[in-house]
Amino acid sequence: MAKIKNFNAIILSKMTQNKLIIYHALAWLTYFALTNINFYVGSGGKTMALSIFLHLFIVGAIIFYGNVYFVASYFLPRKQYFRQLLGSLFLFVVYAFCRYILDFIFLPYFGKEYAIYTSLDRFFIYDTAWFAIQYLLLSFGYWFSLYSLRVEKEKKLMIQQLLEYERKGNQFEMDFLRQQISPHFIYNVLSSLYTKLNKQVPEMAEPILLLSEIMAYTTKASKSNEEVSLEDELENIQHFLALEKFRYGENFFVNYKVNGYPDRDDKILPLVLLTFIENAFKYGHRSNPDHPICITIDIDDNTLTFFCSNLIQRITPSKKSNKIGLSNTIRRLELKYEGRYSLAINEVENEYIVNFRLILS
Secondary structure (H helix, E strand, C coil): CHHHHHHHHHHHHHHHHHHHHHHHHHHHHHHHHHHHHHHHHHCCCCCCHHHHHHHHHHHHHHHHHHHHHHHHHHHCCCCCHHHHHHHHHHHHHHHHHHHHHHHHHHHHHHCHHHCCCCCCCHHHHHHHHHHHHHHHHHHHHHHHHHHHHHHHHHHHHHHHHHHHHHHHHHHHHHHHHHHHHHHHHHHHHHHHHHHHHHHHCHHHHHHHHHHHHHHHHHHHHHCCCCCEEHHHHHHHHHHHHHHHHHHHHHHCCEEEEEECCCCCCCEECCCHHHHHHHHHHHHECCCCCCCCEEEEEEEECCEEEEEEEEEECCCCHHHCCCCHHHHHHHHHHHHHHCCCEEEEEEEECCEEEEEEEEECC
């Protein structure tokens, strides 16, 4: 089906080109009929159609199409008017040279009746200049028409794109609001479950509380790209690790350490550090006591240093990474902390290592 569509597109393109050629040919014939019929009749028919044909399709086309598709199309959009003037003068000289070759060498070869001029006099110069200026003016008019149509088409296309973006923007806003309903609903449900379980099965209530806290923090943080307290971010990481420990129990081997204490003014983009930690849990071994997941956070003066390493496990198709979350995190860092952070992600043998350093404001 795709091949058929491509073939149809090629056919339509060729048909359009063929129509354009026919239109141009008819326009030239009409123009030369109006400008040369009196000269042809006045000469008693001695000036044959061959002369008019050669002037039409060879000499006239050189200056007209040379200006439309090469000189004007290159210089005028770039507003290089002096170079356009030089290009027009060059086309004028080329036209005059071709006229000389045609009128004094080529046409007389077929007989005197084909020759329009017999000497290089002022009438030949005036006639050459007159038609050269006509062709240039016609070519400028044709080029400006094409350029105006293209600009108008681009404006319409831009308006359509803006309307489409506006429509998609409204749809995105609706989707975003719709998505916010679900986290809040789940958070309320979890809070209710925690209240009931805390009375009946206290050991099951703790993970419910952790999950509700994580969801509340994530929901609040995802509403904007503003920084949050570093202390709150570290607390959310602790909640995440505690929930993972509950999930895996004795098979949970993670070395997590925080050196230093954050100041109240220390800020960081939310969920940045958690993205690196989640990747370690998702794609690394967490149940190997000989190679635990290592997470170290150092806070020294106004500098945060984050280190995370994990043993790489064999990736199943269901866990294959598309790296969208990591790419989004890197993009957020570039936009917010350009020149203030460094990030190195490496694979050393069978180990995945993340080194992140941020100058806190």
